[in-house]
Amino acid sequence: MPSLTATPASALEIYDTTLRDGAQAEDVSFSVEDKLRVAQQLDALGVHFIEGGWPGANPKDIEFFRKIKTVPLRNATVVAFGSTRKASNSVRKDKNLQALVDSGTPTITLFGKSWSFQVTDALGIALAKNLELIEDSIHYLRSKNRRVFYDAEHFFDGYKANPDYALQTIRRAIAGGAERVILCDTNGGTMPWEIREICRVVKQECPVPLGIHAHNDSEMAVANSLVAVESGIVQVQGTINGIGERCGNANLCSIIPNLQLKMQRPALGDKLTHLKDVSGFVTEIANLMPNKRQPYVGDAAFAHKGGVHIHAVLKNAATYEHIDPAVVGNRRRILVSDYAGRSGLLEKVEAYGISLTKNHVKLQELVETLKERESQGYQFEGAEGSFELLMRKAMGSHRPSFQLLGFRVIVEKKQEHGLLLSEATVMVQVGNVVEHTAAVGAGPVNALDHALRKALEKFYPQLREVKLLDYKVRVLSAEKGTESKVRVLIESGDHKDKWGTVGVSENIMEASWQALADSIEYKLLLTDR
Template identity: 45%
Template sequence: MFKKSVEILDTTLRDGSQGANISFTLNDKIKIALMLDELGVDYIEGGWPGSNPKDEEFFKEIKKYSLSKAKIAAFGSTKRKDLSIYDDPSLNSIIKADVDVAVLFGKSWSLHVTDVLKVSKEENLDIVYDSIAYLKSHGLKVIFDAEHFYQGFKEDPDYALSVVKAAESAGADVITLADTNGGTPPFEIYEITKKVRETLHVKIGIHAHNDIGCAVANSLMAVKAGARHVQGTINGIGERTGNADLIQIIPTLILKMNLNVLNGYQSLKKLREVSRLVYEILGIPPNPYQPYVGDNAFAHKAGVHVDAVMKVPRAYEHIDPSLVGNDRKFVISELSGTANLVSYLQKLGIIVDKKDERLRKALNKIKELEAKGYSFDVGPASAILIALKELGYYENYINLEYWKVINENSGLSIGIVKVNSQLEVAEGVGPVNAIDKALRMALQRVFPEISNVKLIDYRVILPGEIKNTESVVRVTIEFTDGKINWRTEGVSKSVIEASVMALIDGLDYYLQLKKRLKVLDNIYSM
């Protein structure tokens, strides 16, 4: 049983959109909001309706959808000093947005009150009180964000507390303490939040920025100190270095602190999917090192680690990766032991003892190639081909006898290949595309299933000077047949030759799995 509940406010669509190079279309915002509701967040801060037409349109458009749990919140500021609450555009834009929840920010740092807002401390207290009371009189639930609270508390604790007390007196339902500058360390967050918790009776929350890399830690420490409301963004996007990453906070609250958050364990399994959706919409490659959901979050490279995890997973894993919709991954590299190869081969249905001398030979070849510029943790399928050959599971389906590329002035290229005694010519956009087409045309006569294979990623890396050799290039290619993905590599002094090597390995790997091992047939029947 969970001890207590913590509510989550997602501000990806508002604070997250304020990050550099981040922009959401209206359709993007709707898509993310629906996914957040499915995840189970309590509040979705849709934007600032008084600041731009797109946000105003969002609040109209989202009403066409039935949300299962989340409440849509509109963001705005306390009233302007020279206007009455009845005439203030920010307050009235929230009311016009026709939402149930308002998120209102106001000044709690005396520096901002006197030097930025240019009002007296007493006037600011009236502004905070009147603004909240006005929205409450219209039936809204009000979450008051005390801007720069932690900075304000450290300089003038009495005044910072007087601001949040005024918000409580006005009827605020939640008072969120904001580390707006993102510069407060976790131990100070804990101490200050605890003092506020002892002073106020209303629910308090935390809104942390990541300027010193502590936004997630600060959010957790605030909860430890008594906060029961957490604000953040998916993947930590936001102003400057970003906001607190909810993808890290949510599973930690549930799995490490035993708190009731969102829809519990059911929500955790959706975290990776939600994270990927936001990355995809923004056109940003997913962070492979992101805790919990990154591709490398449960990747094991050192042979000692792999051997232990295969025996007892929790020896090197803090949770079961499936809890958060992720998978365990074993990496093959020069640092690997035979256990790494064993784990890969088991997935292919090949059971072999890790002490098998053939595995040692395969691993030695892998290490020799890595010394020459390969990086099999990026292109593991090429390493698996080496192991299959040493173990005797390999059958030679592709015999490339000759290849050549002719580049035309038009920008097109002609690829000529002789493979399995078949000569083929193809024209393509660039040399790699031309060779790829020619290879497929030749191979599909005997292996029609090759038509299912698509090239989905192509990367060229300069690994630098390799000892006792000239400079080389490393080409990594990712393939898919619509069901599984795999990556292969080629290394050469010529980028085209390296590309041909990776292409051949990619098609060869597919045929080994399809023809020799029957692995793909088993996957497709699942």
């Protein structure tokens, strides 16, 4: 088997389908403005083709193609996507084909059936008729001066079931004028060794460049895409973060750095440093939770927790990092935990501008305090705001911004089907001033949050910028039932920063208070910097 570096050095094309295939993912819904913003980010990343949508399928995509014409793009070509004509229509009377022409894109990707089973059972037409649909649909679009890529849908399943017919569909697409033939693993069930063998056979049969479009139903989409490139395929299709229907599409955030850094196949050049930012942008626009364990671009991709790991990586990053995280726009993170030891904590302490030696008594005290807190159930890996406050308190450099004098939370339900009412009362002291406020909320924690802010905002107006972004509760000792200790993790943010804080108690309101109070204290600490 040839090595990955032995692949012929033909130019690769990165084809992004986040705005079409990615938009079909569960829980994802892009507005037209969302799609325009994502397209600009993809263009800045340097992808070669952006599949904008299916103009024959919905009005939103028609509007996108109208508006994208006014957006200057430097690197990418916008592509419209659609299907071959219906068997009952001529090409000139097929609404889907007319919508593709009306989209105005210079390049169109057309998909057709390559699996005989799909032709007879899904379309309900004869195999010969399907070949006719493929060829004359592409020929018609070529007559309108459009460049056409042909997506051979279900190709690998089709080839395994009936290789002669699957190859016939490709030949007819090329006869119609297709400039690229994209081999699609639409059901996502093909294995890499099958991809390799089939791609090599098709490459010998096919006079035009080939592409790969893989789905991730068997967790093989990235591997299948890379094996296809190794086998001579030049266009790689996928989505940012791998979002897509069912289990998703091939993840370009893994494919692109693997191509460039592992296979020495230039894909984006020096724009690879923007990869993490684009990944995060799409996650935010899609309103999804970020996958922190995603390779290359996840927050945990270069995070180190074990003391042995930390000690080694601080000496030489190559001991536990397969690439320099900065190459993909990421960064190294030293996690705070009772596994970290003095080396890890020293690195964290110095990152906050505090100079200590490895044998300093304060550092050892901090190690012991951290271990004691984590034995109680505190977790500082996702709560670095609380950790910095803990560290500064241990160093004697933190002065609290307020003092709690007391709080009370009332939850009332008057009827079986009536609404719950949550009300919180907070008494705090700022300097010599005592403030006593009350507030209602959607739940007891929300009410407590509102009451605390209400009490403090007159002293610290910058707290109006803070939003609670995420709230998680974990039961730490379930065997005690409702008496179990819980850990509350809160993520807060403003227009510039995000930070996590933590609280632990047998009482969920006490744990929530600890995390909320730390969140406020940390915001004020950021303001003072």
